[in-house]
Amino acid sequence: MDARILLVEDDPSIREVTAIGLRAAGFEVETASDGAAGLERWRELQPDLVLLDVMLPRLDGLEVCREIRRESTVPIVILTARGDTIDVVVGLEAGADDYVRKPFEMPELVARIRAALRSRRSGTEAGPAALSLGPLAIDTAGRTVRRDGEEIALTRTEFDLLVELAQRPGQVFSRDQLLDRVWGYDYLGDSRLVDVAIGRVRAKVELDPANPELLLTVRGSGYKAAR
C-alpha cells in the first residue's frame, strides 16, 4: 500500500514523529505546518487522505476541512484533543470522516487511517453492482450515486453508509452495527460518527433533509433505508 497522506500539524515533534510512524507503516507522507499551507499542499498534491490537526495557526483545521469538502470527497481524519467533545462534533459536521484523539499511539492511528482509506466494497463481501433507493441509482462498482440522473458527490464514508443501508431496505441497523461495518470500530465506537454522517448524507440525497424519506431514524434503535 502506498497511499499518499497529507499531514497538517503545527507541533514540529508531533509532525515529524507521526510522519516517521506513518512511513514505517507503508504510507507516503507529505506535511504542512499550518492551515493555509495545508490547503495549498492539498491542492498541489491531491493526496489519498488528509490527516488534520484541529488547532492550527493561520487557518483553523475545521476551516481547512470545510474548504477541502467544497471541492473534494477525499477521506479526512481529524486529530482532536481528548475531552474536547465539541471539536469532534464540529469536525464531523465540517466533513471529517473520522477522528483520532491526542495523544495517540501509532498502531491506533494507522488503524484509523487504513479504515478510512479502505473501501468497504473491496472486502470479502460481494453485493449487487447496482442498487436503487427511491429516486437514487447507486452504482456500487463505480461508487457513484445519481438522483434523477444527476450525480451526487458523496465521501467514501457517506457512500459506504448509504450502500450499507440501501442494500437491505427496511432492515434496522443499530449505530454499533454501522460503526463496525462502515468505520471498522468493533468496540465502543462513537455513535456521533453515525449520527453526523447520516445527517450529511441526508443533506445531499433527501429533498427535505429535515423530513427524510429515504434514510429513516428508528427511534431507540438506529437507522434504516425506506422500503
Add this chain to the structure above:
Amino acid sequence: MTAIGVGTYAFVDGRLRDGLLDEASRQAQFNLSVLLPERLPGEISPESYAASGLREAFRLRGDVETIVDFGHDIVDVSNTDLLDAVGTFPASLTSVAGSGRLGFAWLDVAGAPSLVVGGRQGASPVFYFVFQAQTIESALAQLRLGLLVAGLFAVVLALATARLVARGILRPVDSGSAAAARIAAGDLSARVPAGGADEFARFAAEFNRMADSLASSVQQLRASEDQNRRFVSDVSHELRTPLTALVAEASVIESGLDGLPPDARRAAELLVADVRRLRILVEDLMELSRFDARAEEADLRPTDLGGAVRAIVAARLRGASVDGPETPIVVAADMRRLDRILGNLLDNAGQHAAGAPVEVQVRGDATSATVTVKDRGPGVPADALDHLFERFYKADASRHQGSSGLGLAIAAEHAKLLGGELSARNRAGGGLEVTLSLPTADVDSGSLRAGDGRDTLGPDAADGSGAETAPTEQARPNA
C-alpha cells in the same frame, strides 16, 4: 365599641320612628277632622263612604292605605290585602281608636312593617290609616349591617395591632434565629437587619460581623480551591502537546526495539513504559479536572448490565470469568462510563493480583444491580477500605505500581454520575472485592428511551425484517 353601636342604633331608630309618627298623626288628624266632615257631613255608611271618594282622597294625600271599620265585621279597605288586618290589631290600638282619641301601633300589616294610626270623628266608623314603615326598616337594616361590619373590622384591627406590637418586640429575635438557620444551611449572605440602640441592635451587629468574617473566609477558601482546580486543568492541557509527541515517539521506538543494541533496547523499553504511565496519569488528571469543573454529563440509556459487562471484560481482561444470570438486568447506564468504571476495577484487580484469576459477578433484583470484581491479591488493611476511592490514596506501595493512583477515584466519580456507588471489602480467603451498585431501570419508562440511543433496548427495534439489534449487540467484544 359595642355600646357606641347600640347607642347609635337606638338613637337613629328613635329619631326615625318619631318622625314618621309625627307625620302620621298630623295626617290622620287632618283626615279625620277636616276631610271627613267636609265630604261626609251626615251619617257614614259603607255606601256613602264608597261614593264620597274619600278613599282616594286619603291616599292622594300621602302614601297611606285606609281601613274603615263600620262594626259588625263590615270593613272597607283601600287595598284588598288589608281585609283581615283589623282582626290582627291589638286591643290597645282598637280600644284607644274606638274611644275617639288617636291610637297607634307598629305592626306587620299584610307582611309589611307598618305604622297604623287609628281614630274616629264623633260617631263615625273607626278609621285606621296604615303608613309604610318599610323605609325605616331598610334604613335600620343597613345601619345594623354597617355597625356589624364596623364592629368586625374594629375587632380585626385590634387583633392585628396587638400582633404587630408583639412582633415588633419579638422580630429581632426571630430574624436573628432565621439568619442563623440560613447560615447553618449554607447561605452565607444571611444577615440580621441592623438598627436601634437596644441589646438587639448590639446582637445584630455582632452576628453580622461574625457572618461577614465567615463569608469572607469561605470565599477565600473557594477561590483558592477554584484556582487549584484551574491550575490542574491548565497544567494538564499544557502537558498535552508534549505528551502527544512523547506517546507517538514512544510507539515508534517500540516498533523498532528489535534493531537496538541490548542496553539501548532496555532503556527504550523503560522509556516506552514510563511514557505510558505518564500518559495515564495526565489523562486521569484531566478526567478528574473535568469532574471537578462539573463538565461531565452521563448519557443514560437502558442497558443490559450482564451483556455490557461480558463485552467489557472480553475487551479488557480476557482471562477474567464472568458470572451472571442469562436474563437481562436492565440499568440506566452510559456504556462509555461503564467501560471506564469496570476497566479501572479490572486494571486494579489485574495489577495487584497478577496471575491469579479475577472473577466478575453480576447480580440484579427489582431495585438495584451490582457488578463485583474480585481478585486474589493481598487485599487492603481494614482501615484503608474507606479511603480506597480517594485520589492518590496508597493503601500500600505495592498496590500502586503501574497506575496513576487515580483509577478508583475516577471510577467512583463515574459511578456517582450513573446514580450508583462503589464499595470495597476484603474477601474471605484473601483478596479484594470492589462492587459497583446501580439502580435498576424501569424498562417501561419512556424517558430513558427518548434519547434514541445507540445502545437502547427496545421492542420497537424489530421492523419485521429481521432486525439484528439484540441487547448484547451494543458493545461487542474485540474480535
